[in-house]
Amino acid sequence: MNTERATPEVIDALAGIEMQRQEREKESGVAVSCGWALGKLYELLPRKRKPSGTNAERAALRGNIEAATLAIGRLGRLARITGNGTTGDRPWHQQKSWRDAQKRASGNRHRKR
Numbered sequence: 001m002n003t004e005r006a007t008p009e010v011i012d013a014l015a016g017i018e019m020q021r022q023e024r025e026k027e028s029g030v031a032v033s034c035g036w037a038l039g040k041l042y043e044l045l046p047r048k049r050k051p052s053g054t055n056a057e058r059a060a061l062r063g064n065i066e067a068a069t070l071a072i073g074r075l076g077r078l079a080r081i082t083g084n085g086t087t088g089d090r091p092w093h094q095q096k097s098w099r100d101a102q103k104r105a106s107g108n109r110h111r112k113r
Contacts, residue, residue: 004063013044014071021075034079041075044068 006014017040025033045068046061053061 004059004066006063006067007060010044010064010067014041014067017041017071030079030082034075037075038072041068041072 017037020040021033021037024036045065052058
């Protein structure tokens with residue numbers, strides 16, 4: 001585990017996301033709340049790969065990335081544990097993959113004459 005710590009801004013953002021996720025869970029369920037929260041957590045991750053700046057800035061960036069990554073992992077486990085990792089009302093073995101949906105959609109296109 002890294003010794004870098006997340007910045008107070010990221011810690012506050014993580015806490016706020018979790019509080020809002022819990023409220024959404026009460027309204028819409030675990031799957032919806034986890035999906036929403038994952039989107040927000042991914043927004044916390046930096047867009048560019050190479051950290052620049054001073055050593056302290058790079059350490060803070062690594063700490064922020066680690067904190068967001070850990071929160072993403074916890075949400076993934078929560079979704080799997082509660083059994084809401086699948087989408088829709090069908091059991092997992094009856095669900096169609098996105099590739100199947102793409103194949104059907106491309107086969108239904110009409111050619112222009």
